[in-house]
Amino acid sequence: MIDAGIVRVVVQDARRRRGMRDVAAAAGVSVSTVANVLNNPAVVAEATRSRVEAAMDAIGFVRSAAARQLRGLPSRLVGSITLDQSNPFYAELNRGIEDHLDEAGCMLLACSTDLSPDKELRALRLLEEQSPRGVIITPTGEQPQRLTAVSSRGTPVVLLDARQAGTDLCAVAVDHELGGRLAGEHLIGLGHRRIAFVTAGPDIEPVRQRRDGLAAASRGRDRRQERAADLVELRMAPAGFAEGTDAVISAMLDRADPPTAAVCVNDVVALALIRGLEARGLRVPGDLSVVGYDDLPFAAHVRPALTTIARPIRELGRVAAELLLSEDAAGHRHQELVFRPRLVVRSTTGPIG
Amino acid sequence: MIDAGIVRVVVQDARRRRGMRDVAAAAGVSVSTVANVLNNPAVVAEATRSRVEAAMDAIGFVRSAAARQLRGLPSRLVGSITLDQSNPFYAELNRGIEDHLDEAGCMLLACSTDLSPDKELRALRLLEEQSPRGVIITPTGEQPQRLTAVSSRGTPVVLLDARQAGTDLCAVAVDHELGGRLAGEHLIGLGHRRIAFVTAGPDIEPVRQRRDGLAAASRGRDRRQERAADLVELRMAPAGFAEGTDAVISAMLDRADPPTAAVCVNDVVALALIRGLEARGLRVPGDLSVVGYDDLPFAAHVRPALTTIARPIRELGRVAAELLLSEDAAGHRHQELVFRPRLVVRSTTGPIG
DNA sequence: ATGAAAGCGCTAACAT
DNA sequence: ATGTTAGCGCTTTCAT
Numbered sequence: 001m002i003d004a005g006i007v008r009v010v011v012q013d014a015r016r017r018r019g020m021r022d023v024a025a026a027a028g029v030s031v032s033t034v035a036n037v038l039n040n041p042a043v044v045a046e047a048t049r050s051r052v053e054a055a056m057d058a059i060g061f062v063r064s065a066a067a068r069q070l071r072g073l074p075s076r077l078v079g080s081i082t083l084d085q086s087n088p089f090y091a092e093l094n095r096g097i098e099d100h101l102d103e104a105g106c107m108l109l110a111c112s113t114d115l116s117p118d119k120e121l122r123a124l125r126l127l128e129e130q131s132p133r134g135v136i137i138t139p140t141g142e143q144p145q146r147l148t149a150v151s152s153r154g155t156p157v158v159l160l161d162a163r164q165a166g167t168d169l170c171a172v173a174v175d176h177e178l179g180g181r182l183a184g185e186h187l188i189g190l191g192h193r194r195i196a197f198v199t200a201g202p203d204i205e206p207v208r209q210r211r212d213g214l215a216a217a218s219r220g221r222d223r224r225q226e227r228a229a230d231l232v233e234l235r236m237a238p239a240g241f242a243e244g245t246d247a248v249i250s251a252m253l254d255r256a257d258p259p260t261a262a263v264c265v266n267d268v269v270a271l272a273l274i275r276g277l278e279a280r281g282l283r284v285p286g287d288l289s290v291v292g293y294d295d296l297p298f299a300a301h302v303r304p305a306l307t308t309i310a311r312p313i314r315e316l317g318r319v320a321a322e323l324l325l326s327e328d329a330a331g332h333r334h335q336e337l338v339f340r341p342r343l344v345v346r347s348t349t350g351p352i353g
Numbered sequence: 354m355i356d357a358g359i360v361r362v363v364v365q366d367a368r369r370r371r372g373m374r375d376v377a378a379a380a381g382v383s384v385s386t387v388a389n390v391l392n393n394p395a396v397v398a399e400a401t402r403s404r405v406e407a408a409m410d411a412i413g414f415v416r417s418a419a420a421r422q423l424r425g426l427p428s429r430l431v432g433s434i435t436l437d438q439s440n441p442f443y444a445e446l447n448r449g450i451e452d453h454l455d456e457a458g459c460m461l462l463a464c465s466t467d468l469s470p471d472k473e474l475r476a477l478r479l480l481e482e483q484s485p486r487g488v489i490i491t492p493t494g495e496q497p498q499r500l501t502a503v504s505s506r507g508t509p510v511v512l513l514d515a516r517q518a519g520t521d522l523c524a525v526a527v528d529h530e531l532g533g534r535l536a537g538e539h540l541i542g543l544g545h546r547r548i549a550f551v552t553a554g555p556d557i558e559p560v561r562q563r564r565d566g567l568a569a570a571s572r573g574r575d576r577r578q579e580r581a582a583d584l585v586e587l588r589m590a591p592a593g594f595a596e597g598t599d600a601v602i603s604a605m606l607d608r609a610d611p612p613t614a615a616v617c618v619n620d621v622v623a624l625a626l627i628r629g630l631e632a633r634g635l636r637v638p639g640d641l642s643v644v645g646y647d648d649l650p651f652a653a654h655v656r657p658a659l660t661t662i663a664r665p666i667r668e669l670g671r672v673a674a675e676l677l678l679s680e681d682a683a684g685h686r687h688q689e690l691v692f693r694p695r696l697v698v699r700s701t702t703g704p705i706g
Numbered sequence: 707a708t709g710a711a712a713g714c715g716c717t718a719a720c721a722t
Numbered sequence: 723a724t725g726t727t728a729g730c731g732c733t734t735t736c737a738t
Contacts, residue, residue: 109430
């Protein structure tokens with residue numbers, strides 16, 4: 001309520017964001033001319049344009065993405081939901097996504113779920129409120145219908161390291177069944193007949209697929225042998241590089257017929273296992289051959305260097321981003337891309353002694 | 354233009370986002386009642402509230418962050434600009450940031466600069482358009498005034514792994530001078546008198562500080578000795594774990610008085626150096642003692658295990674996020690927090706042979 | 707307890 | 723070539 005006797009003093013607030021109206025005022029033009037300078041510069045007279053641009057610089061104009069969004073323009077934000085962005089695998093994945101998004105002027109909103117369906121749901125909700133251009137997700141596997149719901153509300157969803165499984169979404173996957181089989185066949189080829197599968201943490205889909213592949217190899221693919229190898233299943237405490245390996249190693253060695261080789265669910269578990277064995281005076285691959293999974297950067301540089309199953313991590317991210325940004329193109333069809341992992345033989349596997 | 358003779362048919366577009374208006378229509382109330390259910394539920398009659406909530410679920414209502422922002426409510430987005438989010442150090446930092454943001458319902462927008470001032474500027478611009486709650490940045494070091502400009506326009510900026518240096522911004526820093534000195538004193542204590550400082554990539558501020566600290570140690574802190582050790586400076590090709598080490602090792606060993614120890618700018622460089630030495634049949638620490646920096650997760654698990662300078666990485670991120678979110682509190686004063694790194698002695702350093 | 711209406715900064719359709 | 727204006731979805735103030 002302004003008393004008629006009081007002169008209203010407008011205090012210049014330095015922190016206030018300057019908008020197109022401020023630019024227009026400073027340049028002595030209308031807002032639509034400012035809009036034209038921004039969106040359709042060809043149509044503006046040279047002199048006017050430079051005057052407007054000067055005004056923008058002078059007052060520190062920054063376009064409001066919120067306002068553009070409200071007008072219906074596409075968002076520059078893309079969500080990424082991974083199990084843990086500090087995990088070197090997902091960090092690399094996110095970088096691949098970022099690299100592609102950057103070319104399109106988009107940015108990455110990175111969330112971690114720690115494999116909790118609750119955190120996943122929360123992240124999805126928060127992301128959806130931002131009306132992102134889309135969401136790339138490494139799903140925990142629970143409640144896949146939550147993802148199709150997001151998609152049906154207009155936010156494209158791309159699955160990463162997961163198969164479509166009837167969700168009708170785009171997906172970028174890795175043939176983990178093949179990965180498991182490659183590991184198994186490599187070991188069987190070296191003469192191993194009792195092989196352990198060492199996991200850490202819950203059995204999410206990609207883990208199950210690796211086990212299936214390993215099991216397929218152990219069953220033997222050619223008809224000459226009844227069964228190529230026996231499989232034993234072991235689960236360590238999920239603890240990064242830490243030494244949760246004692247129980248696993250005991251369980252392995254206390255058997256009447258201890259395995260001579262182990263396929264690990266990832267490189268981190270493989271390294272932990274190797275260190276645990278060393279601590280007991282056992283040698284890799286002398287006493288046990290070990291295969292990792294992922295071929296993280298350190299895999300080639302630990303000693304002994306890790307035999308592992310490699311997949312093109314950054315490329316997976318890049319392709320997922322590409323798929324996502326293409327979702328709004330006319331005639332887009334959901335598709336599933338499956339990458340084939342490959343075996344990298346280094347020094348943690350050897351012939352059965 | 355609607356011809357009076359034509360009946361306008363509204364086609365239900367499943368992909369259209371449902372807003373508060375849709376909820377209101379479905380529940381038979383006004384938008385302000387819907388708004389009250391959302392923002393001020395106590396004021397709404399029980400029956401009405403549950404009817405509105407049912408309507409929200411039924412039509413799949415998702416609040417628009419853009420519209421709220423436009424109304425002046427605080428954003429839930431926080432930008433993070435690091436040198437490379439796939440680098441395990443920054444990945445861990447981002448996770449620390451994310452963890453704290455999550456408690457406040459905020460999300461992380463992660464950008465990488467690859468140390469390019471251009472990419473940094475671009476990221477800043479894109480971020481600023483999103484009107485984030487603030488930006489946490491590991492600066493490339495070029496054009497610090499760009500950062501104060503952002504800050505003066507109302508987007509709080511927190512420096513990470515950098516000192517304020519007269520910028521009048523909040524900062525979370527590490528005393529790298531101390532880190533360099535700890536490394537140097539450790540080696541000098543072991544009898545080393547010729548020490549190499551091995552870097553990779555440009556000399557950004559944190560690197561300079563480490564060198565300064567190492568130099569201080571080499572100059573000797575107690576008065577009994579004129580000079581504790583000689584320093585030699587070496588720079589490898591910046592190439593991650595890769596083998597850009599040959600030239601450096603040659604440069605080191607071809608000297609008349611080769612160094613007996615090396616302080617590396619980070620753990621990755623240290624590991625690469627160690628592998629390069631091994632490839633030439635040289636032993637660590639037998640022929641050369643090596644100190645890393647950062648204490649990344651793999652440092653304890655490579656062989657020989659890395660002696661290194663540790664800092665609380667995730668904590669740095671968490672504190673930076675905390676500082677950032679506190680910027681809009683009444684009476685906020687910019688502050689600088691400096692963390693003290695510590696020496697972790699493992700197996701890559703030993704007494705001079 | 708509920709509703710009407712203005713306005714945040716921008717874009718786009720239209721008018722001049 | 724430039725200007726006028728409606729409206730995106732929400733919050734908030736002010737009625738009722």
